[in-house]
Amino acid sequence: xxxxxxxALSTLGGWGLLxxxxxxxxxxxxxxxxxxxxxxxxxxxxxxxxxxxDRTSGGLEIxxxxxxxxxxxxxxxxxxxxxxxxxxxxxxxxxGAQHPVLGMDALPFIVRxxxxxxxxxxxxxxxxxxxxxxxxVRLLYAVPWPPQGLYSRMPVNKxxxxxxxxxxxxxxxxxxxxxxxxxxxxxxxxxxxxxxIEEGGVDAMLTSSTTGVDSQAWKAMKVFxxxxxxxxxxxxxxxxxxxxxxxxxxxQAIVQASTQAEANGWRLAREADDSAKKTLTDHKMEVNxxxxxxxxxxxxxGERFGREWVGKAGMGHAGxxxxxxxxxxx
Ligand code: PCA
Numbered sequence: 001x002x003x004x005x006x007x008a009l010s011t012l013g014g015w016g017l018l019x020x021x022x023x024x025x026x027x028x029x030x031x032x033x034x035x036x037x038x039x040x041x042x043x044x045x046x047x048x049x050x051x052x053x054d055r056t057s058g059g060l061e062i063x064x065x066x067x068x069x070x071x072x073x074x075x076x077x078x079x080x081x082x083x084x085x086x087x088x089x090x091x092x093x094x095x096g097a098q099h100p101v102l103g104m105d106a107l108p109f110i111v112r113x114x115x116x117x118x119x120x121x122x123x124x125x126x127x128x129x130x131x132x133x134x135x136x137v138r139l140l141y142a143v144p145w146p147p148q149g150l151y152s153r154m155p156v157n158k159x160x161x162x163x164x165x166x167x168x169x170x171x172x173x174x175x176x177x178x179x180x181x182x183x184x185x186x187x188x189x190x191x192x193x194x195x196x197i198e199e200g201g202v203d204a205m206l207t208s209s210t211t212g213v214d215s216q217a218w219k220a221m222k223v224f225x226x227x228x229x230x231x232x233x234x235x236x237x238x239x240x241x242x243x244x245x246x247x248x249x250x251x252q253a254i255v256q257a258s259t260q261a262e263a264n265g266w267r268l269a270r271e272a273d274d275s276a277k278k279t280l281t282d283h284k285m286e287v288n289x290x291x292x293x294x295x296x297x298x299x300x301x302g303e304r305f306g307r308e309w310v311g312k313a314g315m316g317h318a319g320x321x322x323x324x325x326x327x328x329x330x
Contacts, residue, residue, distance in 0.1 A: 025059075026058055027060050027245075027250065028062075029060075029061075029062050029242065030062070030070060031065065031070075031087035031088065031089070032069075032085050032089065033066040033067065034073045034076070034090060034091065035067065035089075035190055035234075036067050036214060037066050039190075039211075040210065041089070041143060041265070043268075044261055044268060045064045046064055047261065047264065048258070048260075048261040049063070049257075051256070051257040051260065052250075052257045055249075055253035055256065055257065056250055056253045059247075059249060060246070060249075060254075062087060067191045068189070068191065070085060071088065073090050073091065073094050073189075077090060077095060077135070077137060080136070080237055080239045081239070083239045083242060086242040087238045087239075087242075088238075089234050089235070090237070091171065091232055091233075091234055092105040092106075092142070092234070093171045094170075094171055096172050096173075099128075100309065100312060100313030100317040101124050101127045101317055102131075103172065103313075104124060104309065104313075104317075105120075105232050105233055106171055106174075106230050107306060108177070108229045108298070108305050109229060109298055110230065110302065110321075111228075111230060113228065114144065114231065114269065116328055117144050117231035119324060119327045119328050123320055123323045124320050124324075127317075127320060136239065137237045137239065137240060138239070138240050138243050139235060139236075141259070141262035142233040142235040143234055143262060143265025143268075143269060144231045144233045144265075144266065144269045145231065146209050146210055146231070146270075147209075147226070148206050148207055148232065149206070149208070149209065149224050149225055149227050149228065150204065150206050150223075150225040151205050151207070151217050151224050152203065152204040152221055152222075152225075153222060154222070155223050155286070157293065158293060158294060159182075159294075159297055162182065162183040163181065163182035163183065165183045166201060166202055167183035167186065168186050168187075168196070168201075168202045168205035168207075169205075169206075170188070170189070170190065173230065174205075174206050176305070177229075177301075180301065183204065186202065188201070188202070190211060190214075193214075193215035194214070194216055197216065197217060197221075202221075203221075204221070205217070206229060208273070209273050209276035209277045209280060210276040212276065212285075216283075218285050223285065224277075224280050224285050224287045225288055225294070226277070227289075227290045227294070236261070238254070309321075
C-alpha cells in the first residue's frame with residue numbers, strides 16, 4: 001500500500017498526533033466515467049486519478065465512477081456547468097448538436113487513421129476548449145477510440161445489404177448512416193450492448209474493434225469490415241468552479257496528469273485496436289477491408305455528409321475542416 005498524504009495524515013490523526021481536521025482537509029471528488037471498467041479509456045482514467053493522488057500526496061483524491069452510473073452521458077456537461085459533479089468523461093460527438101466542431105469528431109470518411117485524427121484534434125482543440133470554457137467547463141484531455149468499422153451478421157458489399165437490419169446507433173452519424181442504408185436504427189448505450197447482442201437485438205453496428213470485443217460481437221455477428229469511418233474521441237472535462245477552489249499543487253497535478261493521460265490514451269488506443277482485431281479473428285469473425293465498390297460508395301457518402309455538415313455548421317466553423325485538410329495534405 002502506498003503511503004499517501006491522506007493515509008499518513010489519517011494514521012497520525014488516529015494516533016492522536018494530528019487533529020483529525022487536517023486529514024479532512026484533503027479534497028475528495030468524483031469523476032463520471034462513461035464506459036465500463038475493462039475499457040481502456042476507463043483504465044486510463046484510473047491511472048490519471050492515481051497520478052493526481054500521488055502528486056498531491058493524497059491532498060486531491062478523485063474516485064472514478066464508471067459506466068455512466070453517476071450521470072448519463074447527455075447530462076454530464078450540464079452537471080459540470082452547475083458544479084453538480086466535479087469531473088466527467090463524454091464522447092465528443094454525443095454533444096454534436098450543441099456545437100458543429102463536436103459533431104465534426106464523427107464526420108465519416110474524413111480521417112484515415114490515428115495520425116489524421118491527431119491532426120484533427122490539433123485543429124479543433126482551441127474551439128472545443130473555448131466552447132466549454134464559456135460554459136464554465138474546463139477541457140482536460142481527449143483520447144480516441146479505434147477507428148469505427150462495420151459489424152454484421154452477413155457480408156456487406158453494398159449499403160443496401162443493410163436494408164431492414166436492426167442497426168445499433170450511438171450518435172447522430174450512426175443514426176444517419178442507418179437511415180441512408182434503409183436499416184432500422186436502434187439506440188443502445190455501450191454498457192447495454194453486450195446484453196442486446198446476446199438477446200438478438202442487433203444485426204449490424206458501426207463501432208470500434210475494442211467495443212466489438214467488449215460486447216462480444218461474435219455472439220451475433222460474423223463479419224467486421226474495417227472501414228475506418230471515423231475516429232471519435234472521449235474528452236475529460238471538469239467544473240471550472242471546482243478548479244477555482246483548488247490550490248496550486250492540485251492544479252499542477254491535474255495539468256501534468258492530463259498531459260500524460262492524453263499521450264498514454266493515444267498509445268493505448270492503437271494497442272487496443274491491434275489486439276482487439278486479433279481477438280475478433282480468434283473468435284472466428286471475418287475481418288476484411290471494404291470491397292472496391294463499397295469503398296467508392298463510402299467515399300461518396302463521406303462527401304455528402306461533409307456537405308451537409310458544412311451547410312449546418314456555416315462557413316465560420318467550416319474553416320476547421322479546411323484547416324484540417326491543409327494540415328493533412330502538407
Ligand atoms: N465505442 C463506443 C463509442 C465509440 C466506440 O468505439 C460505442 O460504441 O458506444
